Amino acid sequence: RRYSKRIPPGSLGIPLIGQSLGFLRALHTNTAEKWLEDRIKKYGPVSKLSILGKPTVFIHGQAANKFVFHNNSSILANQQPESFAKILGDRNLLEVSAPDHKRIREALVSFLKPESLKQYVGKADEEIRKHIEIYWKGKQTVTVLPVMKILTFDIICSLLFASGKALRAQKLVKELVHEKRALLEKKGASPRQDLITSLVSMHDEDGKPVLIDKEIVQNVVLSLLGGYETSATVITFIIRQLANEPTVCAAVLQEQQEIAKSKASGESLTWEDLAKMKYTWRVVMETMRMFPPIFGGFRKALTDIEFDGYLIPKGWQILWVAPMTHMDNRIFPEPSKFNQSRFENQASIPPYSFIAFRGGSRMCPAYDFGRIEILITIHYLLTQYKWKLCGDNSFIRDPMPEPSQGLPIKVWPRDSHRFLLPSEK
Numbered sequence: 001r002r003y004s005k006r007i008p009p010g011s012l013g014i015p016l017i018g019q020s021l022g023f024l025r026a027l028h029t030n031t032a033e034k035w036l037e038d039r040i041k042k043y044g045p046v047s048k049l050s051i052l053g054k055p056t057v058f059i060h061g062q063a064a065n066k067f068v069f070h071n072n073s074s075i076l077a078n079q080q081p082e083s084f085a086k087i088l089g090d091r092n093l094l095e096v097s098a099p100d101h102k103r104i105r106e107a108l109v110s111f112l113k114p115e116s117l118k119q120y121v122g123k124a125d126e127e128i129r130k131h132i133e134i135y136w137k138g139k140q141t142v143t144v145l146p147v148m149k150i151l152t153f154d155i156i157c158s159l160l161f162a163s164g165k166a167l168r169a170q171k172l173v174k175e176l177v178h179e180k181r182a183l184l185e186k187k188g189a190s191p192r193q194d195l196i197t198s199l200v201s202m203h204d205e206d207g208k209p210v211l212i213d214k215e216i217v218q219n220v221v222l223s224l225l226g227g228y229e230t231s232a233t234v235i236t237f238i239i240r241q242l243a244n245e246p247t248v249c250a251a252v253l254q255e256q257q258e259i260a261k262s263k264a265s266g267e268s269l270t271w272e273d274l275a276k277m278k279y280t281w282r283v284v285m286e287t288m289r290m291f292p293p294i295f296g297g298f299r300k301a302l303t304d305i306e307f308d309g310y311l312i313p314k315g316w317q318i319l320w321v322a323p324m325t326h327m328d329n330r331i332f333p334e335p336s337k338f339n340q341s342r343f344e345n346q347a348s349i350p351p352y353s354f355i356a357f358r359g360g361s362r363m364c365p366a367y368d369f370g371r372i373e374i375l376i377t378i379h380y381l382l383t384q385y386k387w388k389l390c391g392d393n394s395f396i397r398d399p400m401p402e403p404s405q406g407l408p409i410k411v412w413p414r415d416s417h418r419f420l421l422p423s424e425k
């Protein structure tokens with residue numbers, strides 16, 4: 001096919017290096033939005049640049065998000081930096097395309113969908129309480145980000161392997177796959193007890209495994225890596241936001257205390273309790289709007305494609321970014337203001353504008369799992385502790401947003417009888 005269209009304006013910069021350093025520096029100093037806005041002022045809404053040695057077209061806005069997330073997989077492929085594929089292998093969800101993507105994703109989602117996750121709430125509840133006992137109880141200061149990474153790592157391990165032991169990635173997961181299969185064959189394990197067992201137990205109508213071992217191993221490692229820093233970042237920024245917004249904090253506390261009052265001492269939260277945390281979830285969404293853990297990503301044009309009157313040549317990559325719609329004042333008025341009421345009526349949020357979990361067929365499959373761990377953590381932390389920031393309020397992107405000093409806070413126990421031992425009441 002021949003196009004009369006032109007290649008987008010811009011410059012591919014110095015061969016190989018291109019604009020990578022400028023972009024990475026802007027991410028690191030938390031000025032990436034401004035860096036991109038300056039490009040838009042200079043070149044217009046669609047422009048070319050070179051990132052990580054590859055010619056790239058930067059597009060943004062609702063229509064661009066729709067174009068990237070809903071395009072036919074024979075036209076657009078996922079594109080990760082090469083280092084990613086080297087570490088994770090070529091059969092992980094981020095690398096494969098349809099129909100393999102669909103098959104592997106469905107296998108994962110059958111474990112991550114709400115009906116299966118409901119029974120997991122009690123386990124997450126237990127992990128979070130154990131964590132607070134070790135890392136918060138009796139402490140005067142806590143540095144939030146590192147401890148949240150420990151917490152979300154333990155939680156994701158308990159989801160994947162039904163035990164909180166750390167792993168030496170691929171090798172250990174491979175051993176676990178064999179172990180879980182042997183247990184299943186001896187009927188010593190339930191197929192639903194964790195993600196690995198669930199994937200190992202899946203067979204099609206002909207009795208053939210739905211996923212080969214390599215696919216199980218790589219996608220478990222992907223979930224492990226994809227699943228802990230993201231959630232740790234979200235929880236850290238919520239803790240920061242609650243310290244900065246006393247009125248919001250009081251309203252979240254009130255909602256959580258109502259739920260705490262309905263529970264007996266030591267009783268776990270349930271799926272139904274999480275459904276009552278409506279105000280809290282809006283605060284979580286608004287935090288993710290302002291501080292999306294994943295800034296954006298790349299796709300690759302598998303053929304010459306036209307977008308907004310421009311040609312995107314075959315083989316080029318396309319850069320999509322979340323903050324450009326999250327901070328667009330036509331979509332979210334006064335975007336720099338924290339306002340959880342934007343999410344009161346979810347239907348009023350235009351499609352393809354809130355994309356912290358991305359959208360379309362490659363949207364994060366763990367939305368509900370993230371919701372469980374984030375809400376339970378806020379419940380226990382806020383009903384048991386008060387906190388105040390005691391360090392620098394600024395943050396960088398590396399590439400996920402990170403408070404500059406990891407978010408040190410001063411903590412005090414809240415006077416709550418539910419959490420006191422009988423002798424302490």
Ligand code: HEM
Binds near residue numbers: 231
């Ligand atoms: C609040 C926490 C989370 C956020 C904001 C988040 C966000 C995202 C985003 C934006 C993507 C798309 C990435 C891309 O296209 O380049 C994604 C994909 C993915 N996420 Fe999450 N994620 C979170 C938690 C998790 C957790 C806990 C897990 C594992 C249990 C997980 C597993 C995955 C997987 C396997 C994919 C690839 C899906 C595919 O390509 O079909 N994520 N996530």
